[in-house]
Amino acid sequence: MNAQKTDALSAYFLAETSDVQETHTLSIIVDNEPGVLARVIGLFSGRGYNIDSLSVSETEHEKHVSRITIVTTGTPQVIEQIRHQLDRLVPVHIVRDLTVAAKHTSQEKPLERELALIKVRGEGEKRLEALRLSDAFKATVIDATVEHFVFEITGRTNKIDQFIEILSPLGLVEVSRTGVAALARGGQALKDLHDEI
Amino acid sequence: MQREMTGAEMVLQALRDNGVEHVFGYPGGAVLPIYDELIQQDDIQHILVRHEQGAGHAAEGYARSTGKAGVALVTSGPGATNMVTALTDAMLDSIPMVCITGQVPTNLVGSDAFQECDTVGITRPCTKHNWLVKDVKDLPRVLHEAFYVATSGRPGPVVVDIPKDVQFATGTYEKAQTNPSAHKSYRPQLKGEMTAIRAAVELMSKAKRPVFYTGGGVVNSGPAASQLLRELVDLTGFPLTSTLMGLGAYPASGEQWLGMLGMHGTYEANMAMHDCDLMICIGARFDDRITGRLDKFSPNSTKIHVDIDPSSINKIVHVDLPIVGDVAHVLEDMVRIWRASSFRSQPELKGWQTQISKWRARDCLSYSENNDVIMPQYALQRLNAAIKGRKDVYISTEVGQHQMWAAQYLGFESPNHWLTSGGFGTMGYGLPAAIGAQVAHPDALCINVAGDASILMNIQEMSTAVQHGLAPKTFILNNSYMGMVRQWQQLLHGNRLSHSYTDSLPDFVKLAEAYGGKGIRVTKPAELDDAIQEMIEAPGPVLFDCRVAQLTNCFPMIPSGKAHNEMLLPDEATDEAVANAIDTAGKSLV
Numbered sequence: 041m042n043a044q045k046t047d048a049l050s051a052y053f054l055a056e057t058s059d060v061q062e063t064h065t066l067s068i069i070v071d072n073e074p075g076v077l078a079r080v081i082g083l084f085s086g087r088g089y090n091i092d093s094l095s096v097s098e099t100e101h102e103k104h105v106s107r108i109t110i111v112t113t114g115t116p117q118v119i120e121q122i123r124h125q126l127d128r129l130v131p132v133h134i135v136r137d138l139t140v141a142a143k144h145t146s147q148e149k150p151l152e153r154e155l156a157l158i159k160v161r162g163e164g165e166k167r168l169e170a171l172r173l174s175d176a177f178k179a180t181v182i183d184a185t186v187e188h189f190v191f192e193i194t195g196r197t198n199k200i201d202q203f204i205e206i207l208s209p210l211g212l213v214e215v216s217r218t219g220v221a222a223l224a225r226g227g228q229a230l231k232d233l234h235d236e237i
Numbered sequence: 238m239q240r241e242m243t244g245a246e247m248v249l250q251a252l253r254d255n256g257v258e259h260v261f262g263y264p265g266g267a268v269l270p271i272y273d274e275l276i277q278q279d280d281i282q283h284i285l286v287r288h289e290q291g292a293g294h295a296a297e298g299y300a301r302s303t304g305k306a307g308v309a310l311v312t313s314g315p316g317a318t319n320m321v322t323a324l325t326d327a328m329l330d331s332i333p334m335v336c337i338t339g340q341v342p343t344n345l346v347g348s349d350a351f352q353e354c355d356t357v358g359i360t361r362p363c364t365k366h367n368w369l370v371k372d373v374k375d376l377p378r379v380l381h382e383a384f385y386v387a388t389s390g391r392p393g394p395v396v397v398d399i400p401k402d403v404q405f406a407t408g409t410y411e412k413a414q415t416n417p418s419a420h421k422s423y424r425p426q427l428k429g430e431m432t433a434i435r436a437a438v439e440l441m442s443k444a445k446r447p448v449f450y451t452g453g454g455v456v457n458s459g460p461a462a463s464q465l466l467r468e469l470v471d472l473t474g475f476p477l478t479s480t481l482m483g484l485g486a487y488p489a490s491g492e493q494w495l496g497m498l499g500m501h502g503t504y505e506a507n508m509a510m511h512d513c514d515l516m517i518c519i520g521a522r523f524d525d526r527i528t529g530r531l532d533k534f535s536p537n538s539t540k541i542h543v544d545i546d547p548s549s550i551n552k553i554v555h556v557d558l559p560i561v562g563d564v565a566h567v568l569e570d571m572v573r574i575w576r577a578s579s580f581r582s583q584p585e586l587k588g589w590q591t592q593i594s595k596w597r598a599r600d601c602l603s604y605s606e607n608n609d610v611i612m613p614q615y616a617l618q619r620l621n622a623a624i625k626g627r628k629d630v631y632i633s634t635e636v637g638q639h640q641m642w643a644a645q646y647l648g649f650e651s652p653n654h655w656l657t658s659g660g661f662g663t664m665g666y667g668l669p670a671a672i673g674a675q676v677a678h679p680d681a682l683c684i685n686v687a688g689d690a691s692i693l694m695n696i697q698e699m700s701t702a703v704q705h706g707l708a709p710k711t712f713i714l715n716n717s718y719m720g721m722v723r724q725w726q727q728l729l730h731g732n733r734l735s736h737s738y739t740d741s742l743p744d745f746v747k748l749a750e751a752y753g754g755k756g757i758r759v760t761k762p763a764e765l766d767d768a769i770q771e772m773i774e775a776p777g778p779v780l781f782d783c784r785v786a787q788l789t790n791c792f793p794m795i796p797s798g799k800a801h802n803e804m805l806l807p808d809e810a811t812d813e814a815v816a817n818a819i820d821t822a823g824k825s826l827v
């Protein structure tokens with residue numbers, strides 16, 4: 041991903057900023073029209089913002105509306121910029137910073153889940169060890185032969201990271217991950233969340 | 238109204254229904270159906286340019302001088318890519334513009350067909366929004382939406398890309414829905430939040446060293462905004478400075494006018510910004526040309542920022558009191574609340590006013606006059622004297638020293654009369670922009686203040702002017718150098734003038750005549766006044782070749798990486814001071 045943006049805010053920004061980097065999860069409701077994802081991604085690459093994770097899918101078919109979930113890292117000021125820049129795009133209906141919204145209701149984080157499919161090949165003790173671990177991580181086997189497994193696992197990003205790391209000496213072949221899906225805790229809909237900083 | 242018609246007819250009908258009278262364009266294979274409709278009607282006049290970039294800047298000049306959207310029409314591929322500079326220019330200066338591009342037929346899109354390019358892909362980052370219309374049934378809606386998006390909120394350029402088969406296809410045309418603000422996702426906020434506006438007025442009533450810092454947003458908000466700004470300045474008695482883009486919103490003859498601020502702004506404006514205790518930023522965006530060194534930018538002030546675009550707020554400078562809303566709406570509330578609270582412009586401002594008069598007395602725009610050689614500043618002062626008092630003068634510029642001098646020495650009394658490429662700094666903007674303004678105001682005096690290098694970037698538009706009976710006057714401050722580049726080379730690179738001298742410049746008088754216009758050359762200060770009159774009175778377009786002192790630098794200047802109170806003033810700018818003005822950290826800045 042791109043380098044941090046702090047020093048590029050202006051050519052005249054000579055002072056070092058001591059602002060800490062934070063990771064935030066943004067939910068964006070957009071019209072599901074051609075090019076909308078390119079607009080969002082182009083905004084991030086064009087302005088030098090980071091994308092740690094991205095997932096997108098149509099969520100309301102009749103209204104032709106999609107939901108994009110982006111996990112991004114930056115200083116609080118950059119993250120506020122990202123939110124406003126996204127909001128400026130014409131096909132964007134709603135942008136909410138779930139991380140800020142969670143803080144407002146005294147929660148640490150929004151609900152976040154990722155799904156991963158993980159292929160492992162091996163024999164003997166290693167194979168048994170992989171199976172035992174999958175059990176511990178509540179992963180399920182969705183494909184298998186005598187020489188391989190494909191595990192399906194859902195969870196927070198760091199849980200999946202951990203599972204993959206543990207499997208890597210046990211014959212890890214490849215991984216496919218979905219990116220983060222996220223919702224705020226509680227009964228409120230996205231548009232009613234309070235996320236002003 | 239519902240009617241069956243072809244896509245090409247829809248384009249014309251939608252233009253009519255959106256109040257368009259003029260289109261700047263250039264034909265080609267992918268827009269021929271639209272051109273075929275154009276020639277069969279009289280409501281909309283087409284101005285044939287000589288290069289698509291010219292169409293774009295002409296549309297910008299038209300838009301800036303009228304407040305309406307400028308419209309451009311070009312073909313696919315190279316026609317569209319030639320438009321990219323003008324679109325980006327309009328994007329950075331928030332100019333409303335609707336650009337219609339032809340595209341290869343839908344069944345060929347993606348096949349690398351002749352003159353195909355990914356127009357929406359290429360123009361996505363340089364437009365406010367764009368559309369590829371693949372079905373004629375979407376065309377009327379998209380065209381109406383295009384005008385709405387371009388002109389509402391923070392204005393900007395939009396592109397509607399129409400494949401040729403869609404132009405031929407028939408469908409049902411409908412007028413725009415009566416309530417465009419019912420747009421499903423795009424709804425700019427016009428009214429500012431009242432609590433914030435009240436808090437702002439409260440801060441203003443207590444300020445001891447206040448300053449208004451206004452920008453292009455005031456002009457974009459419409460004539461009412463400028464009127465209200467003047468009212469608020471009169472009520473409060475606060476001094477006011479403006480960015481390059483905001484010139485004219487408050488009159489240069491006004492009592493509180495400090496002059497332009499920023500890199501080539503006045504001493505009094507920059508010092509007031511640095512020392513103020515309350516900054517009221519209205520429709521400006523803390524651009525790097527304005528702020529200078531950021532960590533020393535106005536260190537002791539409380540900052541209020543009024544802007545229609547929330548992303549402008551806290552982007553560069555942290556502000557204490559943001560107000561999101563349209564300038565005219567917010568100013569109206571401010572004026573009303575100030576009146577209701579019957580605040581007087583306070584006696585406490587006396588000290589501040591005295592300080593400002595001292596800065597003014599520094600006379601930062603003075604320069605050494607010369608009887609033999611025309612100083613560029615002097616040429617502009619004479620031009621200013623010749624147009625003073627006329628309300629029908631539109632000034633455009635190219636980019637460089639001449640642009641800054643024009644901003645410094647020409648007094649702008651009303652909004653929409655100053656057309657310049659501020660954010661993007663596009664050489665080649667001025668002549669087509671003057672043409673655009675002239676199309677909108679056929680009887681006005683449209684003057685393009687140019688440099689010898691810039692004017693050659695879109696000189697071909699002289700031919701457009703002659704063809705359409707337009708009479709823009711191009712006032713070239715000819716120093717044979719890319720003056721601004723030369724100045725920076727002197728400041729930064731030991732005066733090694735790498736490729737900034739233009740050898741073999743054309744004979745501008747003959748060039749004007751070759752196009753069918755008039756050429757005037759002046760080399761002596763004493764000849765200026767008569768020659769300027771001759772230019773103004775000429776019935777057609779003029780190239781005025783004003784030979785000026787070649788090595789003049791543009792001052793005052795905040796050298797890169799320096800703060801508002803570290804200006805380089807003309808009388809202190811010895812060769813040595815100039816050579817050492819920028820330190821190592823400043824050198825990498827643009």
Ligand SMILES: Cc1ncc(C[n+]2csc(CCOP(=O)(O)OP(=O)(O)O)c2C)c(N)n1
Pocket residue numbers: 635636637638639640662663664665687688689690691692714716718719720721722
């Ligand atoms: C299209 C484009 N190319 C390059 C530049 C960089 N540039 C800025 S000012 C300038 C020189 C302009 O020279 P001239 O038009 O003669 O004006 P002067 O500064 O001499 O008044 C150049 C090359 C630019 N602004 N735009």
